[in-house]
Amino acid sequence: MKTFFNRHLNILDYAIGNLWRGRFRSVSILVVFTITVFMVASFSLLSNSLRSAAVQLLETVPEIIVQKLEAGRQVGISIDEIPKLDTIYGISEINPRIWGYYFDEINGANYTVIGDPRFGRDQLIPGLPLEMSSPEKLNPAISPAVVGTSFVQSRRVGQRSNFSLFRPDLSLKSFRIVGSFSDRSSMVTADLLVTTIEDARDLFQIQANQVTDLLVSVANPSEVNVIAGKIDKILAGSRVITRNQIQKTYQVAFGWRSGVGLICMLGAVTAFAILAWDRASSLSPDEAREVALMKMVGWQTSDVMLVRFWESAVLSTISFGLGYMAAWIHVLFFKGALFLPILLGWSVLKPPVVLVPVFRFSDLLLIGSLTIFPYLAATIIPAWRSGTVKPDALV
Amino acid sequence: MIRHATFFLLFCLLFVCFNAALWIYSAKHQQTLAGDGLVPEIVGTLGLTDLCLATDARYIRHLSVSDPLSPYMNHPGALEHFPSSALYVPR
Numbered sequence: 001m002k003t004f005f006n007r008h009l010n011i012l013d014y015a016i017g018n019l020w021r022g023r024f025r026s027v028s029i030l031v032v033f034t035i036t037v038f039m040v041a042s043f044s045l046l047s048n049s050l051r052s053a054a055v056q057l058l059e060t061v062p063e064i065i066v067q068k069l070e071a072g073r074q075v076g077i078s079i080d081e082i083p084k085l086d087t088i089y090g091i092s093e094i095n096p097r098i099w100g101y102y103f104d105e106i107n108g109a110n111y112t113v114i115g116d117p118r119f120g121r122d123q124l125i126p127g128l129p130l131e132m133s134s135p136e137k138l139n140p141a142i143s144p145a146v147v148g149t150s151f152v153q154s155r156r157v158g159q160r161s162n163f164s165l166f167r168p169d170l171s172l173k174s175f176r177i178v179g180s181f182s183d184r185s186s187m188v189t190a191d192l193l194v195t196t197i198e199d200a201r202d203l204f205q206i207q208a209n210q211v212t213d214l215l216v217s218v219a220n221p222s223e224v225n226v227i228a229g230k231i232d233k234i235l236a237g238s239r240v241i242t243r244n245q246i247q248k249t250y251q252v253a254f255g256w257r258s259g260v261g262l263i264c265m266l267g268a269v270t271a272f273a274i275l276a277w278d279r280a281s282s283l284s285p286d287e288a289r290e291v292a293l294m295k296m297v298g299w300q301t302s303d304v305m306l307v308r309f310w311e312s313a314v315l316s317t318i319s320f321g322l323g324y325m326a327a328w329i330h331v332l333f334f335k336g337a338l339f340l341p342i343l344l345g346w347s348v349l350k351p352p353v354v355l356v357p358v359f360r361f362s363d364l365l366l367i368g369s370l371t372i373f374p375y376l377a378a379t380i381i382p383a384w385r386s387g388t389v390k391p392d393a394l395v
Numbered sequence: 396m397i398r399h400a401t402f403f404l405l406f407c408l409l410f411v412c413f414n415a416a417l418w419i420y421s422a423k424h425q426q427t428l429a430g431d432g433l434v435p436e437i438v439g440t441l442g443l444t445d446l447c448l449a450t451d452a453r454y455i456r457h458l459s460v461s462d463p464l465s466p467y468m469n470h471p472g473a474l475e476h477f478p479s480s481a482l483y484v485p486r
Contacts, residue, residue, distance in 0.1 A: 009398075009400045012399070012400040012403065013398050013399045013400045016399035016400065016402070016403060017399060020399075050446070050448075052425070052428075053428055053446060054446060056425070056428050056429045056434075056435075057428065057429060057434045057435065057438060057446065058438060058443075058444070058445075058446070059435055059438075060435040060436070060438045060439030061438060061439075061442070061443065061444050061459075062442040062444070065442075065444065065460060067460065072462075072464060072468070073468060095442065097442065101453050101456075109450070110450045110451070110453070110456070111450075112447075112450075112456065112457075114441060116441065125440065125441075127436075127440055128437065128440045128441065129433055129436050129437060129440075148447075150447075150450075181437065182430065182433060184427075184430035184431075184433055184434070185430050185433050185434045185437050186447065187428070187434065187446055187447060187448075188434055188437060188438055188443050188445075188446060188447055189437060189443075189447065190447045190450075191447055191450050191456070192441075192447075194441065213460075215442040239462075241444075241459070241460055245459070246444050246445075246459040246460075249458055249459040250446070250458075250459070252484055253458060253483050253484055254482060254483065254484070255484045257484045258481065258482050258483055258484045259480075259481030259482070260481050260482050261484075314403055317403075317406075317407060318406065321406065321407070321410035324414065325410065325413055325414055325417070328414065328417045328421075329417070332417065332420070332421055339482070341478075342478055342479065342481055342482055343448055343449060343479060343482055344448070344449055344451075344479060345449045345451045345452070345455070345477050345478040345479025345480070346451040346477060346478060346479070347449045347450040347451040347479065348450070348451075349450045351447045351448065351450070353448060354427070354428055356421055356424050356425055356427070356428055357421055358421065358422070358425065359418040359421065359422070
Protein backbone atom coordinates (compact mmCIF):
# COMPACT_ATOMS: atom_id res chain seq x y z
CA MET A 1 0.00 0.00 0.00
CA LYS A 2 2.83 2.36 0.93
CA THR A 3 4.52 1.64 -2.39
CA PHE A 4 1.25 2.41 -4.17
CA PHE A 5 0.89 5.80 -2.46
CA ASN A 6 4.53 6.66 -2.95
CA ARG A 7 4.29 5.82 -6.64
CA HIS A 8 1.26 8.09 -7.07
CA LEU A 9 2.82 10.87 -5.00
CA ASN A 10 5.95 10.73 -7.11
CA ILE A 11 3.92 10.79 -10.32
CA LEU A 12 1.87 13.68 -8.90
CA ASP A 13 5.11 15.54 -8.17
CA TYR A 14 6.28 14.93 -11.69
CA ALA A 15 2.90 15.99 -13.16
CA ILE A 16 2.88 19.26 -11.19
CA GLY A 17 6.45 19.89 -12.27
CA ASN A 18 5.35 19.34 -15.88
CA LEU A 19 2.49 21.82 -15.45
CA TRP A 20 4.89 24.36 -13.96
CA ARG A 21 7.32 23.96 -16.85
CA GLY A 22 4.48 24.72 -19.31
CA ARG A 23 2.98 27.34 -17.00
CA PHE A 24 1.78 29.71 -19.71
CA ARG A 25 -0.38 27.01 -21.26
CA SER A 26 -1.43 25.65 -17.84
CA VAL A 27 -2.52 29.07 -16.64
CA SER A 28 -4.55 29.74 -19.80
CA ILE A 29 -6.40 26.43 -19.36
CA LEU A 30 -6.81 27.18 -15.65
CA VAL A 31 -8.39 30.57 -16.36
CA VAL A 32 -10.86 29.23 -18.96
CA PHE A 33 -11.72 26.27 -16.77
CA THR A 34 -12.20 28.46 -13.67
CA ILE A 35 -14.52 30.83 -15.56
CA THR A 36 -16.53 27.86 -16.84
CA VAL A 37 -16.91 26.39 -13.34
CA PHE A 38 -17.74 29.85 -11.99
CA MET A 39 -20.57 30.36 -14.50
CA VAL A 40 -22.07 26.89 -14.05
CA ALA A 41 -21.75 27.03 -10.25
CA SER A 42 -23.11 30.60 -10.04
CA PHE A 43 -26.23 29.65 -11.95
CA SER A 44 -26.66 26.50 -9.88
CA LEU A 45 -26.26 28.43 -6.59
CA LEU A 46 -28.53 31.24 -7.76
CA SER A 47 -31.34 28.84 -8.62
CA ASN A 48 -30.65 26.93 -5.41
CA SER A 49 -30.98 30.10 -3.30
CA LEU A 50 -34.18 31.19 -5.07
CA ARG A 51 -35.71 27.76 -4.51
CA SER A 52 -34.64 27.84 -0.88
CA ALA A 53 -36.15 31.33 -0.46
CA ALA A 54 -39.42 30.13 -1.99
CA VAL A 55 -39.59 27.15 0.37
CA GLN A 56 -39.00 29.31 3.43
CA LEU A 57 -41.09 32.33 2.49
CA LEU A 58 -44.05 30.69 0.80
CA GLU A 59 -44.82 27.99 3.35
CA THR A 60 -48.03 29.76 4.37
CA VAL A 61 -49.50 30.51 0.92
CA PRO A 62 -53.29 30.01 0.65
CA GLU A 63 -54.49 26.41 0.67
CA ILE A 64 -56.74 26.93 -2.36
CA ILE A 65 -57.11 29.85 -4.78
CA VAL A 66 -60.08 29.92 -7.13
CA GLN A 67 -59.96 32.03 -10.28
CA LYS A 68 -62.20 32.15 -13.31
CA LEU A 69 -61.07 31.75 -16.88
CA GLU A 70 -62.79 32.92 -20.03
CA ALA A 71 -61.26 32.20 -23.45
CA GLY A 72 -58.08 31.14 -21.64
CA ARG A 73 -57.74 34.44 -19.79
CA GLN A 74 -58.42 35.24 -16.18
CA VAL A 75 -61.60 37.27 -15.64
CA GLY A 76 -63.49 38.45 -12.56
CA ILE A 77 -65.44 35.95 -10.52
CA SER A 78 -68.87 36.86 -9.12
CA ILE A 79 -69.31 36.82 -5.34
CA ASP A 80 -72.66 35.17 -6.06
CA GLU A 81 -70.67 32.02 -6.75
CA ILE A 82 -69.56 31.78 -3.11
CA PRO A 83 -72.83 30.27 -1.73
CA LYS A 84 -72.48 27.43 -4.27
CA LEU A 85 -69.40 26.26 -2.35
CA ASP A 86 -71.34 26.04 0.94
CA THR A 87 -72.27 22.46 0.09
CA ILE A 88 -68.64 21.35 0.28
CA TYR A 89 -67.87 19.92 3.69
CA GLY A 90 -64.39 20.80 4.98
CA ILE A 91 -64.11 24.41 3.86
CA SER A 92 -63.53 26.60 6.90
CA GLU A 93 -63.43 30.04 5.29
CA ILE A 94 -63.77 31.75 1.90
CA ASN A 95 -62.28 35.20 1.41
CA PRO A 96 -63.00 37.10 -1.80
CA ARG A 97 -60.19 39.38 -2.89
CA ILE A 98 -59.40 41.91 -5.57
CA TRP A 99 -55.89 42.21 -6.83
CA GLY A 100 -54.32 43.54 -9.97
CA TYR A 101 -51.49 45.50 -11.47
CA TYR A 102 -51.25 49.25 -11.58
CA PHE A 103 -48.94 50.64 -14.25
CA ASP A 104 -47.54 53.97 -13.10
CA GLU A 105 -47.19 56.13 -16.18
CA ILE A 106 -45.06 58.65 -14.31
CA ASN A 107 -42.12 56.30 -13.80
CA GLY A 108 -43.06 53.15 -15.74
CA ALA A 109 -43.26 50.97 -12.62
CA ASN A 110 -45.77 48.17 -12.02
CA TYR A 111 -47.34 47.87 -8.58
CA THR A 112 -49.39 45.02 -7.24
CA VAL A 113 -52.62 46.35 -5.71
CA ILE A 114 -54.52 44.13 -3.28
CA GLY A 115 -57.98 44.89 -1.96
CA ASP A 116 -58.62 42.97 1.23
CA PRO A 117 -62.15 42.71 2.71
CA ARG A 118 -60.78 42.75 6.28
CA PHE A 119 -59.18 46.15 5.67
CA GLY A 120 -61.63 48.93 6.48
CA ARG A 121 -61.48 52.70 6.38
CA ASP A 122 -61.64 52.59 10.15
CA GLN A 123 -59.42 49.59 10.88
CA LEU A 124 -56.21 47.95 9.70
CA ILE A 125 -56.05 44.26 8.79
CA PRO A 126 -55.97 42.39 12.12
CA GLY A 127 -52.72 40.52 12.68
CA LEU A 128 -50.85 42.03 9.73
CA PRO A 129 -47.30 42.80 10.94
CA LEU A 130 -46.21 46.25 9.77
CA GLU A 131 -43.02 48.27 10.18
CA MET A 132 -44.87 51.54 10.45
CA SER A 133 -48.51 51.63 11.48
CA SER A 134 -50.53 54.81 12.00
CA PRO A 135 -54.14 53.89 12.77
CA GLU A 136 -54.71 57.50 13.84
CA LYS A 137 -54.43 58.48 10.17
CA LEU A 138 -57.46 56.36 9.29
CA ASN A 139 -60.24 58.58 8.09
CA PRO A 140 -63.61 57.37 6.78
CA ALA A 141 -63.39 59.92 3.97
CA ILE A 142 -59.97 58.87 2.62
CA SER A 143 -58.87 55.55 1.11
CA PRO A 144 -56.23 53.93 3.36
CA ALA A 145 -53.17 52.18 1.97
CA VAL A 146 -50.38 49.98 3.31
CA VAL A 147 -47.37 50.05 1.01
CA GLY A 148 -44.10 48.22 0.35
CA THR A 149 -40.60 49.71 0.40
CA SER A 150 -40.12 49.83 -3.40
CA PHE A 151 -43.47 51.59 -3.76
CA VAL A 152 -42.40 54.29 -1.30
CA GLN A 153 -39.07 54.81 -3.09
CA SER A 154 -40.56 54.74 -6.56
CA ARG A 155 -43.33 57.24 -5.78
CA ARG A 156 -40.88 59.38 -3.77
CA VAL A 157 -43.44 59.58 -1.02
CA GLY A 158 -40.88 60.67 1.57
CA GLN A 159 -42.61 62.06 4.65
CA ARG A 160 -45.89 62.64 2.83
CA SER A 161 -48.88 60.49 3.67
CA ASN A 162 -51.07 61.19 0.68
CA PHE A 163 -50.67 60.18 -2.94
CA SER A 164 -52.97 59.73 -5.93
CA LEU A 165 -53.38 57.11 -8.63
CA PHE A 166 -55.33 57.27 -11.87
CA ARG A 167 -58.50 55.31 -12.45
CA PRO A 168 -58.96 53.84 -15.96
CA ASP A 169 -61.03 56.94 -16.89
CA LEU A 170 -58.03 59.09 -15.83
CA SER A 171 -59.81 60.58 -12.83
CA LEU A 172 -57.63 60.76 -9.73
CA LYS A 173 -58.10 58.60 -6.67
CA SER A 174 -56.36 59.67 -3.47
CA PHE A 175 -54.89 57.36 -0.87
CA ARG A 176 -53.44 57.96 2.56
CA ILE A 177 -50.57 55.76 3.77
CA VAL A 178 -51.54 54.32 7.14
CA GLY A 179 -48.82 51.67 7.31
CA SER A 180 -45.79 50.29 5.53
CA PHE A 181 -44.13 46.90 5.30
CA SER A 182 -40.70 46.27 6.76
CA ASP A 183 -37.79 45.99 4.36
CA ARG A 184 -37.14 42.58 5.95
CA SER A 185 -40.22 41.37 4.07
CA SER A 186 -39.28 43.00 0.76
CA MET A 187 -38.87 39.65 -0.97
CA VAL A 188 -42.69 39.41 -1.01
CA THR A 189 -44.01 42.92 -0.28
CA ALA A 190 -41.73 45.40 -2.10
CA ASP A 191 -44.21 46.38 -4.82
CA LEU A 192 -47.43 45.97 -2.79
CA LEU A 193 -50.18 48.48 -2.20
CA VAL A 194 -52.82 46.99 0.08
CA THR A 195 -56.10 48.81 0.47
CA THR A 196 -59.75 48.07 1.20
CA ILE A 197 -61.64 45.89 -1.26
CA GLU A 198 -64.03 48.77 -2.07
CA ASP A 199 -61.15 51.13 -2.84
CA ALA A 200 -59.39 48.54 -5.02
CA ARG A 201 -62.67 48.01 -6.87
CA ASP A 202 -63.03 51.77 -7.28
CA LEU A 203 -59.42 52.18 -8.49
CA PHE A 204 -59.75 49.47 -11.15
CA GLN A 205 -63.46 50.31 -11.77
CA ILE A 206 -64.52 46.71 -11.31
CA GLN A 207 -68.25 45.86 -11.15
CA ALA A 208 -69.80 45.77 -7.70
CA ASN A 209 -70.26 42.01 -7.40
CA GLN A 210 -66.95 41.01 -9.04
CA VAL A 211 -63.72 39.94 -7.35
CA THR A 212 -60.42 38.64 -8.76
CA ASP A 213 -60.18 35.42 -6.84
CA LEU A 214 -61.40 33.49 -3.81
CA LEU A 215 -59.06 32.32 -1.07
CA VAL A 216 -60.36 29.09 0.38
CA SER A 217 -59.16 27.80 3.75
CA VAL A 218 -59.52 24.11 4.46
CA ALA A 219 -59.92 22.67 7.96
CA ASN A 220 -58.01 19.46 7.26
CA PRO A 221 -54.90 19.94 5.05
CA SER A 222 -55.04 16.34 3.82
CA GLU A 223 -58.39 17.10 2.15
CA VAL A 224 -57.10 20.00 0.04
CA ASN A 225 -56.91 18.05 -3.22
CA VAL A 226 -60.36 16.49 -2.78
CA ILE A 227 -61.94 19.86 -2.00
CA ALA A 228 -60.09 21.48 -4.92
CA GLY A 229 -61.54 18.80 -7.21
CA LYS A 230 -65.05 19.46 -5.90
CA ILE A 231 -64.70 23.23 -6.41
CA ASP A 232 -63.50 22.61 -9.95
CA LYS A 233 -66.65 20.57 -10.65
CA ILE A 234 -69.07 23.05 -9.08
CA LEU A 235 -67.62 26.23 -10.62
CA ALA A 236 -67.46 25.59 -14.33
CA GLY A 237 -64.56 27.30 -16.11
CA SER A 238 -62.66 27.95 -12.92
CA ARG A 239 -58.96 27.48 -12.27
CA VAL A 240 -58.27 25.98 -8.87
CA ILE A 241 -54.70 26.32 -7.59
CA THR A 242 -53.58 24.51 -4.45
CA ARG A 243 -50.78 25.35 -2.02
CA ASN A 244 -48.89 22.29 -3.20
CA GLN A 245 -48.99 23.49 -6.81
CA ILE A 246 -47.77 26.97 -5.87
CA GLN A 247 -44.86 25.54 -3.88
CA LYS A 248 -44.01 23.11 -6.70
CA THR A 249 -43.91 25.98 -9.20
CA TYR A 250 -40.87 27.45 -7.49
CA GLN A 251 -39.17 24.07 -7.18
CA VAL A 252 -39.12 23.74 -10.97
CA ALA A 253 -39.10 27.42 -11.96
CA PHE A 254 -35.34 27.90 -11.85
CA GLY A 255 -33.58 25.11 -13.68
CA TRP A 256 -31.20 24.16 -16.42
CA ARG A 257 -33.97 24.26 -19.04
CA SER A 258 -34.33 28.03 -18.66
CA GLY A 259 -32.66 30.33 -21.17
CA VAL A 260 -29.86 31.41 -18.87
CA GLY A 261 -29.32 27.83 -17.71
CA LEU A 262 -28.95 26.70 -21.29
CA ILE A 263 -26.49 29.50 -22.04
CA CYS A 264 -24.35 28.48 -19.04
CA MET A 265 -24.50 24.84 -20.10
CA LEU A 266 -23.73 25.70 -23.72
CA GLY A 267 -20.84 27.91 -22.57
CA ALA A 268 -19.47 25.05 -20.49
CA VAL A 269 -19.76 22.58 -23.37
CA THR A 270 -18.07 25.01 -25.81
CA ALA A 271 -15.27 25.75 -23.37
CA PHE A 272 -14.69 22.04 -22.90
CA ALA A 273 -14.71 21.45 -26.64
CA ILE A 274 -11.95 24.07 -26.98
CA LEU A 275 -10.00 22.59 -24.07
CA ALA A 276 -10.36 19.07 -25.40
CA TRP A 277 -9.27 20.21 -28.84
CA ASP A 278 -6.29 21.97 -27.29
CA ARG A 279 -5.30 18.84 -25.42
CA ALA A 280 -5.83 16.57 -28.40
CA SER A 281 -3.77 18.63 -30.79
CA SER A 282 -1.03 19.89 -28.58
CA LEU A 283 1.59 17.16 -28.46
CA SER A 284 4.50 19.50 -29.07
CA PRO A 285 7.90 18.18 -30.28
CA ASP A 286 9.29 18.78 -26.78
CA GLU A 287 6.51 16.78 -25.16
CA ALA A 288 6.92 13.96 -27.70
CA ARG A 289 10.68 13.92 -27.01
CA GLU A 290 9.98 13.85 -23.26
CA VAL A 291 7.67 10.86 -23.65
CA ALA A 292 10.20 9.11 -25.86
CA LEU A 293 12.90 9.60 -23.21
CA MET A 294 10.57 8.38 -20.48
CA LYS A 295 9.88 5.22 -22.45
CA MET A 296 13.56 4.70 -23.12
CA VAL A 297 14.28 4.68 -19.39
CA GLY A 298 11.59 2.09 -18.79
CA TRP A 299 8.26 3.91 -18.42
CA GLN A 300 5.22 2.06 -19.72
CA THR A 301 2.32 3.55 -21.73
CA SER A 302 0.13 3.22 -18.62
CA ASP A 303 2.66 5.29 -16.62
CA VAL A 304 2.62 8.07 -19.20
CA MET A 305 -1.20 8.01 -19.18
CA LEU A 306 -1.11 8.21 -15.40
CA VAL A 307 1.07 11.34 -15.58
CA ARG A 308 -1.38 12.90 -18.03
CA PHE A 309 -4.30 11.93 -15.78
CA TRP A 310 -2.68 13.58 -12.77
CA GLU A 311 -1.94 16.71 -14.80
CA SER A 312 -5.63 16.92 -15.75
CA ALA A 313 -6.73 16.10 -12.23
CA VAL A 314 -4.55 18.84 -10.71
CA LEU A 315 -5.70 21.43 -13.24
CA SER A 316 -9.37 20.54 -12.86
CA THR A 317 -9.23 20.41 -9.05
CA ILE A 318 -7.57 23.83 -8.78
CA SER A 319 -9.99 25.32 -11.32
CA PHE A 320 -12.98 23.74 -9.63
CA GLY A 321 -11.84 24.98 -6.22
CA LEU A 322 -11.33 28.55 -7.39
CA GLY A 323 -14.43 28.67 -9.61
CA TYR A 324 -16.75 27.14 -7.02
CA MET A 325 -15.50 29.41 -4.24
CA ALA A 326 -15.79 32.49 -6.46
CA ALA A 327 -19.36 31.45 -7.33
CA TRP A 328 -20.31 31.27 -3.63
CA ILE A 329 -18.81 34.69 -3.00
CA HIS A 330 -20.58 36.03 -6.10
CA VAL A 331 -24.01 34.78 -5.05
CA LEU A 332 -23.72 35.27 -1.30
CA PHE A 333 -21.93 38.63 -1.03
CA PHE A 334 -22.53 40.22 -4.45
CA LYS A 335 -26.14 38.97 -4.75
CA GLY A 336 -25.43 37.24 -8.05
CA ALA A 337 -24.49 40.58 -9.65
CA LEU A 338 -23.85 38.99 -13.05
CA PHE A 339 -27.27 37.37 -13.21
CA LEU A 340 -29.24 40.03 -11.31
CA PRO A 341 -29.85 42.22 -14.41
CA ILE A 342 -31.44 39.19 -16.08
CA LEU A 343 -33.40 38.30 -12.96
CA LEU A 344 -34.82 41.83 -12.70
CA GLY A 345 -35.17 42.28 -16.45
CA TRP A 346 -36.92 45.49 -17.39
CA SER A 347 -38.37 45.96 -13.92
CA VAL A 348 -38.45 49.63 -12.96
CA LEU A 349 -38.85 48.67 -9.31
CA LYS A 350 -35.74 46.90 -8.08
CA PRO A 351 -36.84 44.85 -5.10
CA PRO A 352 -33.91 44.07 -2.80
CA VAL A 353 -33.22 40.43 -3.59
CA VAL A 354 -31.68 38.40 -0.77
CA LEU A 355 -29.80 35.36 -2.01
CA VAL A 356 -28.60 32.81 0.52
CA PRO A 357 -27.64 29.50 -1.09
CA VAL A 358 -27.89 26.26 0.82
CA PHE A 359 -25.04 23.76 0.62
CA ARG A 360 -26.17 20.48 -0.86
CA PHE A 361 -23.77 17.69 -1.67
CA SER A 362 -25.90 16.78 -4.70
CA ASP A 363 -25.33 20.28 -6.17
CA LEU A 364 -21.59 19.94 -5.62
CA LEU A 365 -21.63 16.58 -7.43
CA LEU A 366 -23.72 18.01 -10.25
CA ILE A 367 -21.36 20.96 -10.81
CA GLY A 368 -18.38 18.59 -10.58
CA SER A 369 -19.88 16.14 -13.04
CA LEU A 370 -20.72 18.96 -15.46
CA THR A 371 -17.20 20.37 -15.37
CA ILE A 372 -14.51 17.97 -14.09
CA PHE A 373 -15.64 14.67 -15.62
CA PRO A 374 -15.99 15.94 -19.22
CA TYR A 375 -12.52 17.45 -18.98
CA LEU A 376 -10.97 14.27 -17.62
CA ALA A 377 -12.80 12.25 -20.27
CA ALA A 378 -11.61 14.61 -22.99
CA THR A 379 -7.99 14.08 -22.00
CA ILE A 380 -8.03 10.26 -22.12
CA ILE A 381 -7.45 9.85 -25.87
CA PRO A 382 -4.73 12.55 -26.08
CA ALA A 383 -3.05 10.91 -23.06
CA TRP A 384 -3.16 7.54 -24.78
CA ARG A 385 -1.85 9.06 -28.01
CA SER A 386 1.07 10.66 -26.23
CA GLY A 387 1.74 7.42 -24.37
CA THR A 388 2.02 5.35 -27.52
CA VAL A 389 4.77 7.48 -29.10
CA LYS A 390 7.54 5.25 -30.48
CA PRO A 391 10.86 6.31 -28.86
CA ASP A 392 12.99 5.35 -31.86
CA ALA A 393 10.92 7.60 -34.12
CA LEU A 394 11.82 10.68 -32.14
CA VAL A 395 15.19 10.28 -30.50
CA MET B 396 12.09 21.19 0.77
CA ILE B 397 8.31 20.76 0.46
CA ARG B 398 7.38 18.59 -2.50
CA HIS B 399 4.88 19.71 -5.16
CA ALA B 400 2.34 17.07 -4.14
CA THR B 401 2.24 18.48 -0.60
CA PHE B 402 1.55 21.95 -1.96
CA PHE B 403 -1.31 20.55 -4.00
CA LEU B 404 -2.81 18.66 -1.07
CA LEU B 405 -2.52 21.79 1.08
CA PHE B 406 -4.43 23.71 -1.58
CA CYS B 407 -7.19 21.09 -1.54
CA LEU B 408 -7.39 21.39 2.25
CA LEU B 409 -7.51 25.18 2.02
CA PHE B 410 -10.30 24.95 -0.54
CA VAL B 411 -12.36 22.70 1.73
CA CYS B 412 -11.80 25.04 4.71
CA PHE B 413 -12.76 28.20 2.78
CA ASN B 414 -15.86 26.57 1.37
CA ALA B 415 -16.85 25.13 4.72
CA ALA B 416 -16.62 28.67 6.15
CA LEU B 417 -18.90 29.93 3.37
CA TRP B 418 -21.37 27.08 3.94
CA ILE B 419 -21.50 27.79 7.68
CA TYR B 420 -21.92 31.54 7.10
CA SER B 421 -24.71 30.84 4.64
CA ALA B 422 -26.49 28.41 6.97
CA LYS B 423 -26.41 31.04 9.75
CA HIS B 424 -27.93 33.64 7.44
CA GLN B 425 -30.80 31.44 6.31
CA GLN B 426 -32.89 32.81 9.19
CA THR B 427 -32.60 36.37 7.92
CA LEU B 428 -34.48 35.34 4.78
CA ALA B 429 -37.76 34.78 6.55
CA GLY B 430 -37.26 37.91 8.68
CA ASP B 431 -37.58 35.80 11.86
CA GLY B 432 -41.02 34.55 10.87
CA LEU B 433 -42.26 37.94 9.70
CA VAL B 434 -42.56 37.00 6.02
CA PRO B 435 -44.57 33.77 6.44
CA GLU B 436 -46.93 35.74 8.71
CA ILE B 437 -47.51 38.41 6.04
CA VAL B 438 -47.84 35.78 3.30
CA GLY B 439 -50.41 33.87 5.36
CA THR B 440 -52.41 36.96 6.36
CA LEU B 441 -52.61 38.53 2.91
CA GLY B 442 -52.72 35.27 0.95
CA LEU B 443 -49.67 36.20 -1.14
CA THR B 444 -48.56 33.61 -3.65
CA ASP B 445 -45.25 34.72 -5.13
CA LEU B 446 -41.80 36.13 -4.53
CA CYS B 447 -41.35 39.75 -5.57
CA LEU B 448 -38.37 39.37 -7.90
CA ALA B 449 -39.08 40.79 -11.35
CA THR B 450 -41.97 43.21 -11.70
CA ASP B 451 -41.76 43.84 -15.45
CA ALA B 452 -44.04 41.07 -16.73
CA ARG B 453 -47.27 40.24 -14.89
CA TYR B 454 -46.86 36.51 -15.44
CA ILE B 455 -43.34 36.62 -13.98
CA ARG B 456 -44.39 38.67 -10.96
CA HIS B 457 -47.10 36.16 -10.15
CA LEU B 458 -45.65 33.06 -11.67
CA SER B 459 -47.57 30.48 -9.71
CA VAL B 460 -51.02 31.81 -10.63
CA SER B 461 -50.23 32.38 -14.31
CA ASP B 462 -50.59 29.78 -17.00
CA PRO B 463 -47.95 28.86 -19.58
CA LEU B 464 -49.78 30.71 -22.35
CA SER B 465 -49.85 34.06 -20.53
CA PRO B 466 -46.72 35.43 -22.28
CA TYR B 467 -48.35 34.96 -25.68
CA MET B 468 -51.72 36.55 -24.94
CA ASN B 469 -50.96 40.13 -25.89
CA HIS B 470 -52.01 39.60 -29.48
CA PRO B 471 -52.15 36.71 -31.95
CA GLY B 472 -48.59 35.72 -32.87
CA ALA B 473 -47.14 37.56 -29.86
CA LEU B 474 -43.62 36.53 -28.88
CA GLU B 475 -42.21 36.44 -25.39
CA HIS B 476 -39.73 39.30 -25.05
CA PHE B 477 -39.16 40.04 -21.35
CA PRO B 478 -35.52 39.40 -20.33
CA SER B 479 -36.53 38.27 -16.83
CA SER B 480 -38.39 35.26 -18.23
CA ALA B 481 -35.04 33.91 -19.52
CA LEU B 482 -34.31 32.73 -15.98
CA TYR B 483 -37.48 30.70 -15.55
CA VAL B 484 -38.15 27.25 -16.95
CA PRO B 485 -41.09 27.29 -19.39
CA ARG B 486 -43.86 25.30 -17.75
